[in-house]
Amino acid sequence: xxxxxxxxxxxxxxxxxxxxxxxxxxxxxxxxxxxxxxxxxxxxxxxxxxxxxxxxxxxxxxxxxxxxxxxxxxxxxxxxxxxxxxxxxxxxxxxxxxxxxxxxxxxxxxxxxxxxxxxxxxxxxxxxxxxxxxxxxxxxxxxxxxxxxxxxxxxxxxxxxxxxxxxxxxxxxxxxxxxxxxxxxxxxxxxxxxxxxxxxxxxxxxxxxxxxxxxxxxxxxxxxxxxxxxxxxxxxxxxxxxxxxxxxxxxxxxxxxxxxxxxxxxxxxxxxxxxxxxxxxxxxxxxxxxxxxxxxxxxxxxxxxxxxxxxxxxxxxxxxxxxxxxxxxxxxxxxxxxxxxxxxxxxxxxxxxxxxxxxxxxxxxxxxxxxxxxxxxxxxxxxxxxx
Numbered sequence: 001x002x003x004x005x006x007x008x009x010x011x012x013x014x015x016x017x018x019x020x021x022x023x024x025x026x027x028x029x030x031x032x033x034x035x036x037x038x039x040x041x042x043x044x045x046x047x048x049x050x051x052x053x054x055x056x057x058x059x060x061x062x063x064x065x066x067x068x069x070x071x072x073x074x075x076x077x078x079x080x081x082x083x084x085x086x087x088x089x090x091x092x093x094x095x096x097x098x099x100x101x102x103x104x105x106x107x108x109x110x111x112x113x114x115x116x117x118x119x120x121x122x123x124x125x126x127x128x129x130x131x132x133x134x135x136x137x138x139x140x141x142x143x144x145x146x147x148x149x150x151x152x153x154x155x156x157x158x159x160x161x162x163x164x165x166x167x168x169x170x171x172x173x174x175x176x177x178x179x180x181x182x183x184x185x186x187x188x189x190x191x192x193x194x195x196x197x198x199x200x201x202x203x204x205x206x207x208x209x210x211x212x213x214x215x216x217x218x219x220x221x222x223x224x225x226x227x228x229x230x231x232x233x234x235x236x237x238x239x240x241x242x243x244x245x246x247x248x249x250x251x252x253x254x255x256x257x258x259x260x261x262x263x264x265x266x267x268x269x270x271x272x273x274x275x276x277x278x279x280x281x282x283x284x285x286x287x288x289x290x291x292x293x294x295x296x297x298x299x300x301x302x303x304x305x306x307x308x309x310x311x312x313x314x315x316x317x318x319x320x321x322x323x324x325x326x327x328x329x330x331x332x333x334x335x336x337x338x339x340x341x342x343x344x345x346x347x348x349x350x351x352x353x354x355x356x357x358x359x360x361x362x363x364x365x366x367x368x369x370x371x372x373x374x375x376x377x378x379x380x381x382x383x384x385x386x387x
Contacts, residue, residue: 001026001225003217005118005129008167011216016235018220018228023241026225031240035078035087040152042077043091043192044135046070047098047150048114051136055110063099070095094152094192101195109139119177121210123217130213132174135190145179146186146198147171156194162187163199164381169209172201208383215382290375308378314371317342321365328358342366 001022003010014021023029033041046069053059074088075081113136118129136148149171151157162168168187175185185206188198223229230247242248294300294311301310319325325340333353337344345366349359 001220001223001228002125003128003220005131006121006213006217006220007131008170011166011213014216014220016233017231017239018223019230019245020239020241021220022223022225022228029240031238036152038077039074039087039091042070042073043094043152044114044150045073045077046091046095048135049073051105051110052113054105061103061106063096066095066099067092098190098192111137111139111145113137117174117178119174121213121217123214123221125221128217130170130174132170134171134174137175140186143179143181143183144186145175145182145184146188147175148188148190148196151189151191152193153191154193156191157189157197159197159199162189162197163201164383166209166212168199169201169205169383170213173206173209173213176201176203176206205383212382287375290377291373294373294375303380306380308380310376310378311373312376313373315368316371317366318369319345319365320367324365325362328361329354 003025010021010025013024046066049069050059050066053065054061059065070091071083071088074083074091112134114133115137116131116133118131120127121130134147135150138146138148140146147168149167168189171187172185175187176182185201186198187201188196190196230245232247236242236245236248239245290309291311294309301308303309319340319342322340325345326334330353333348337348345362348354349362354362
């Protein structure tokens with residue numbers, strides 16, 4: 001299968017299931033986007049119009065204009081004038097939150113918004129264009145650039161996760177190619193339901209990304225278009241070919257929840273519970289071996305046979321002394337709270353019921369409690385492998 005072009009989303013699909021990639025990107029069979037995705041497109045459009053016109057000097061920093069752009073985009077996306085919906089209000093809230101924390105853009109050197117571009121990838125089948133769209137490209141300083149991608153997703157993302165995802169890595173590579181003199185490249189997910197999270201990519205990171213793209217492109221090229229492998233994965237529920245996927249149908253015939261009877265379900269659950277109890281015990285024993293290895297070698301993380309091992313410990317805040325907090329609080333304030341939990345103290349610290357000096361003293365009475373160390377095992381990511 002020789003692709004005419006590739007993108008981050010198409011590469012993700014191929015990694016999950018080559019058969020779906022053939023349907024979606026080789027045969028060009030697509031399923032319509034859902035309402036949430038369409039609303040995300042409307043939010044993106046509003047931000048694009050607002051920032052573009054702001055930098056062109058056609059408007060000033062004004063929430064009213066931003067929301068007007070969103071209403072226009074929403075009506076076009078859903079082909080309706082009805083904005084009295086929960087979906088529309090969800091978009092309004094995200095944009096209001098973004099506006100509140102983004103006034104720094106007034107003085108930011110924004111180079112582009114929503115521009116579709118590509119760079120060339122050399123493969124055995126010739127040059128394949130890698131397509132990408134920067135939601136926003138900023139120049140922070142001489143030789144320092146930042147790519148911003150607006151995200152309406154509900155699941156938060158950590159900088160460590162971002163660093164390992166193909167989309168931000170591809171953005172960094174594209175920026176390096178576009179600006180060869182770039183010394184530092186930030187890629188940021190502006191999580192519109194939360195806040196902004198980003199990571200810095202080096203020239204070495206970008207070289208590793210380019211090699212990964214070449215390897216994956218070669219895998220696609222070498223895949224037989226008449227029989228691409230079908231792979232079950234967490235995204236099967238949204239697959240455009242699930243109705244004719246033989247692997248999925250075989251799994252159903254083999255006894256998935258689509259075909260199982262209530263009495264079979266009871267027996268199967270007992271079998272699974274018994275197996276899980278044994279596996280949990282085995283998991284605990286294997287964890288002990290890895291913890292002992294970490295202690296003996298005095299290390300917190302290492303790689304072995306394609307597995308990354310990391311020693312972690314959970315932490316949570318806890319109240320060190322309830323009685324001292326009770327003494328610090330005025331009687332009328334103390335009477336409002338049935339106990340000095342972390343939740344109650346957080347609410348109290350955000351209120352104006354006590355002065356700043358009292359808040360500082362209470363803060364000193366909140367400590368960190370660490371849990372027992374545990375080992376965490378994950379596959380060594382292809383971007384981390386030595387070439």
